[in-house]
Amino acid sequence: xxxxxxxxxxxxxxxxxxxxxxxxxxxxxxxxxxxxxxxxxxxxxxxxxxxxxxxxxxxxxxxxxxxxxxxxxxxxxxxxxxxxxxxxxxxxxxxxxxxxxxxxxxxxxxxxxxxxxxxxxxxxxxxxxxxxxxxxxxxxxxxxxxxxxxxxxxxxxxxxxxxxxxxxxxxxxxxxxxxxxxxxxxxxxxxxxxxxxxxxxxxxxxxxxxxxxxxxxxxxxxxxxxxxxxxxxxxxxxxxxxxxxxxxxxxxxxxxx
Numbered sequence: 001x002x003x004x005x006x007x008x009x010x011x012x013x014x015x016x017x018x019x020x021x022x023x024x025x026x027x028x029x030x031x032x033x034x035x036x037x038x039x040x041x042x043x044x045x046x047x048x049x050x051x052x053x054x055x056x057x058x059x060x061x062x063x064x065x066x067x068x069x070x071x072x073x074x075x076x077x078x079x080x081x082x083x084x085x086x087x088x089x090x091x092x093x094x095x096x097x098x099x100x101x102x103x104x105x106x107x108x109x110x111x112x113x114x115x116x117x118x119x120x121x122x123x124x125x126x127x128x129x130x131x132x133x134x135x136x137x138x139x140x141x142x143x144x145x146x147x148x149x150x151x152x153x154x155x156x157x158x159x160x161x162x163x164x165x166x167x168x169x170x171x172x173x174x175x176x177x178x179x180x181x182x183x184x185x186x187x188x189x190x191x192x193x194x195x196x197x198x199x200x201x202x203x204x205x206x207x208x209x210x211x212x213x214x215x216x217x218x219x220x221x222x223x224x225x226x227x228x229x230x231x232x233x234x235x236x237x238x239x240x241x242x243x244x245x246x247x248x249x250x251x252x253x254x255x256x257x
Contacts, residue, residue, distance in 0.1 A: 041072055047080045052091025053100040056083065057129045065137040069235040071224040079132070082219055086124030086196075093118045104129075108200040123196030127177055130213045133248075136241035143242040147249045154188040161190070162237060165214075168192040169233045175217040178233075180245070181208030182252040209255060211248035212240065 044059035059079055064072035094100050099107050104126050111118050142158050143151065155161035161180075169178035172192040179191050181199050184207070191199060191206035199208045214236050221232040 041076055042080060044076075044079055047084055049084060049087040050091065052088070053094060054087060054091055054104065054125060056087050057132050059132055061137050066135060066239050068224075069238045070135070070221075074219075074221065074223045077223070078215075078220060083124075083128045083132075086121050086128060089117070089121040090125045093121055105200060108198065109202070111201070113201060113203045119201070120196045123198055123201070126200070127196055127198055127213060127215070130210055130248075131215050133244050134212050134214070134241055135236075135239040136244070137239070139241045139243075140238040141242065143246055145246060147242070147246040150188050150249065161188075165190045166230075166233050169214050169216050169236075170230055172216050178214040178216060179210050180212035181206070181210050182249065183208040186253055209252040211252055212245045 041063050044063060047056065049056050062072075063075040063079070066075065094107070104122065107118075107122050108126055111122060113119055142148065148158070151158055151161045155164060165178060165180060168190045169192065172178060172194070174194065176192055176194040177196075177198065179193065179199055181189055181191060183189055189206055189208060191204075191208075193199065193201075193204060197204065198213075199206060199210055214233065216229065216233070221229065225232040
């Protein structure tokens with residue numbers, strides 16, 4: 001007969017019995033956790049925000065598409081739990097207000113930063129939108145075209161840009177984001193922001209239009225990398241979608257700041 005491992009948990013409860021005031025000890029048998037089971041992932045297409053002004057950006061790949069650089073379980077939790085919550089909370093925060101008719105960028109530029117509910121959820125929504133588009137399977141490498149030229153112009157070389165961007169991500173204490181932006185003069189800069197802030201907000205130390213971002217909140221990497229944030233940051237460069245970042249750069253240059 002196949003043996004099952006049992007864990008004996010002794011729960012000692014002091015009961016005042018109405019009849020005899022005795023101390024009772026109850027022993028409960030609890031099965032040990034079964035052997036590791038096959039991980040069952042959901043489908044990002046099945047994740048829908050509650051009705052509201054803003055919808056979730058569709059994830060254009062499966063949760064497991066970025067492994068081993070970003071693991072499947074992290075992606076599922078990040079997209080279907082954290083991002084979903086920010087989207088729903090943003091829609092609730094602006095319900096029945098004039099902000100329902102504004103683009104998210106305008107909300108971020110004009111919001112009162114003392115309104116922490118709106119600031120955190122609008123930032124969380126926008127930041128994650130850009131993050132999902134910044135990464136892709138079978139990506140990485142280096143940018144080409146105008147963006148490559150601009151990086152060489154403003155940082156000296158791609159390697160110099162990478163060093164500075166990684167430093168911004170590493171030096172962000174606690175939760176936050178690292179960014180590549182274009183400033184009001186069209187120059188590329190790297191910066192970081194805490195929590196769900198971003199360079200569009202009035203309180204940003206370095207303002208500009210974001211074209212690339214890295215999420216350095218622990219929920220973005222801890223299941224796989226644990227305390228090794230630097231390794232996560234290094235591996236981010238294996239999944240950067242430079243085609244999309246280049247499109248973002250071209251659009252930012254048309255808009256300026």
